[in-house]
Amino acid sequence: MEDILREEPDISVLVTNFQINIIISCTILILVPFIYKLRRISQPVKTETEIIYNKECPICFNFFQFPIKSQCGHVYCMDCIYTYWEKSMWKTTCPLCRRPLKRLQILEDENNYSESTRKKLLEKIKQMSSKESLKLSLLSIPFISxxxxxxxxxxxxxxxxxxxxxxxxxxxxxxYLYNRNEVT
Structure with missing residues (x-):
C-alpha cells in the first residue's frame, strides 16, 4: 500500500485525462446552447390567443374571459376593464400603466361566438373604444394635476x-393695521 502512495503518477496519463476533461467541457459548453436553441425552434409557435389563455387577468386574477388587448399591450377580460372604467376615476386609461386608451382589440376570432354574443361584444368594444375615449380631454385628472x-x-x-x-x-x-388699532 505504501508503495502505491510513494509512486509518482505517470505524467502522460495525467495529461491525457486533463485533455479529455477539457474536450468534454468544451463540447458541453458548445453543444448545450445549440441544443437548447434547436429545441426552441422545433417547438410549434403558439398564437397570441394560446399564450394569453395561460395567463391571468391583472384585475380579477382569473383566466381571461373574452380577452381584450389595449394599444399599450396589456390584456384584460372585457368585463373587468369595462367595470374598472365604470367605477374608477382613471376612466379610459390602462389600469397598469395609466396610458390613455383609445383603441381596444378582441384577441379571439369573433366568429367563435354566437351571433347575439358577437353583436354584444362588438357593441361593448365600440362603446368603450369611441365614446369613452372622447371623454379624454383637457379635463382628465393627470392633466389637471x-x-x-x-x-x-x-x-x-x-x-x-x-x-x-x-x-x-x-x-x-x-x-397700517397696527397704527389703526392705536388710533382707535
Missing amino acids: YINGILISLVWTLLILNMDKLIKCIFLMYK
Whole structure:
C-alpha cells in the first residue's frame, strides 16, 4: 500500500485525462446552447390567443374571459376593464400603466361566438373604444394635476423673485393695521 502512495503518477496519463476533461467541457459548453436553441425552434409557435389563455387577468386574477388587448399591450377580460372604467376615476386609461386608451382589440376570432354574443361584444368594444375615449380631454385628472403643478411652481417662483416687495407689502399692512388699532 505504501508503495502505491510513494509512486509518482505517470505524467502522460495525467495529461491525457486533463485533455479529455477539457474536450468534454468544451463540447458541453458548445453543444448545450445549440441544443437548447434547436429545441426552441422545433417547438410549434403558439398564437397570441394560446399564450394569453395561460395567463391571468391583472384585475380579477382569473383566466381571461373574452380577452381584450389595449394599444399599450396589456390584456384584460372585457368585463373587468369595462367595470374598472365604470367605477374608477382613471376612466379610459390602462389600469397598469395609466396610458390613455383609445383603441381596444378582441384577441379571439369573433366568429367563435354566437351571433347575439358577437353583436354584444362588438357593441361593448365600440362603446368603450369611441365614446369613452372622447371623454379624454383637457379635463382628465393627470392633466389637471400637471397644470396645478405648473401653477404652484409659477407662483412659488414669483414669490421668491419678488420676496423683498412681498416683505415690504406685509410690513406696510402690519404698520397700517397696527397704527389703526392705536388710533382707535
